[in-house]
Amino acid sequence: MGRPPLSLGTWGRIRRYQLGLKSWRAMANYRDYDGVTRPVERHGETGAKAERALLEALRDRARAGGQGEITADTRISEVCRVWFDEFKQQDKASSTVDAYDDALRLHVLPSVGNLRVRELTVGVADRFLISVRDKKGPSAAKHAKTVLSGVMGLATRREAIDHNPMRDVAPIAIKRKDARSLELDEVRRLRAGLRKDKKAVERDIPALVDFMLGTGMRIGEALAVTWEALDLEAGTVEIRATVVRKKGVGLILQPEPKTEAGWRTLHLPPWLVLLVDARPRVENEWNVVFPSQLGKLRDRSNTNADLREALGALGFDWVTSHNFRKTAATLLNDQGLTVREIADQLGHKRVSMTLDTYFGRKQASPKVAELLSIIDE
Secondary structure (H helix, E strand, O other), X not given: OOOOOOOOOOEOOOEEEEEEOOXXXXXXXXXXXXXXXXXXXXXXXXXXXXXXXXXXXXXXXXXXXXXXXXXXXXXXXXXXXXXXXXXHHHOOOHHHHHHHHHHHHHHHHHHHOOOXXXXXXXXXXXXHHHHHHHHHOHHHHHHHHHHHHHHHHHHHHOOOOOOOHHHHOOOOOOOOOOOOOOOHHHHHHHHHHHXXXXXXXXXXXXXXXXXXXXXXXXXXXXHOOEHHHEEOOOOEEEEOOEEEEEOOOEEEEEOOOOOHHHOEEEEOOHHHHHXXXXXXXXXXXXXXXXXXXXXXXXXXXXXXXXXXXXXXXXXXXXXXXXXXXXXXXXHHHHOOOOHHHHHHHHOOOOOOHHHHHHOOOOOOOOHHHHHXXXXXX
């Protein structure tokens, strides 16, 4: 039975030979990344110098030949770098890239970046995630878990380890509060109160709230609506983008909604068509319908802060932009629209596996506009 071959990128026993009074040769067999074993040698005045020169050459050869190579002894920080470089090439939303970058920078690298791949066991990963959860909350821990799972998945695919340890860590529970919808009388009272609030009117809050209530849009989608996306004659609006903040750039119109189902054309209720048609068009670079007071894109966080201030003054301090979305869905459900039609209106990716498999869900229902007319009656 023959001797087993060297592993790729490794070398065998180093041998020294004296060639003269001050001339030595050190050599070893090195297995290149093409699978061929080749002799490598270096010379020096002494045997020790020749061996040191050979070791340096072998290490350089291994690094050059195995660029991107991941082994059980590779530091997790290096695997993170390779994984994130690949991740950024996947045409992900800039907000997702930024969120994963934050998870790496703030949590993964400081805590486990110096470990070797083989050292990240299930127990080590569990303790890491518990620490993030206790210090920063379950949402941060969930992000860290997703990122580290991707990193270790790369190490598994490169055969540095046999099994991704992140698959066996304990689940991270996030208690989600059900969004409360507004009753119809609350909707009317809230709208009337906003129209009387001078500061809210200056900030264009009443019109924005009306738009979200009348469409069920996400706030980022509503802030990204352009005049070109509106067809007031047909009474429709096309969801083409969402407003996001990109690191190093600022606010941008990201030309992809949150999910694939986010690409949709919605039918506007007649009262909302009249409201939008009567709006003055404020000149701005992006031609958005709801620019900031300075004619720029509106930041979601700042807009939510304006909403909290205006709604709190009216006794609706529990209401967020998501409550308007929930309210639109509830009103449509109460008036008999199917769950599938409501999901298409809201741009949800899936209602259930059955509906996704057996129903075509590409067009939002025209009945939506008629049913949401109840808001302005």
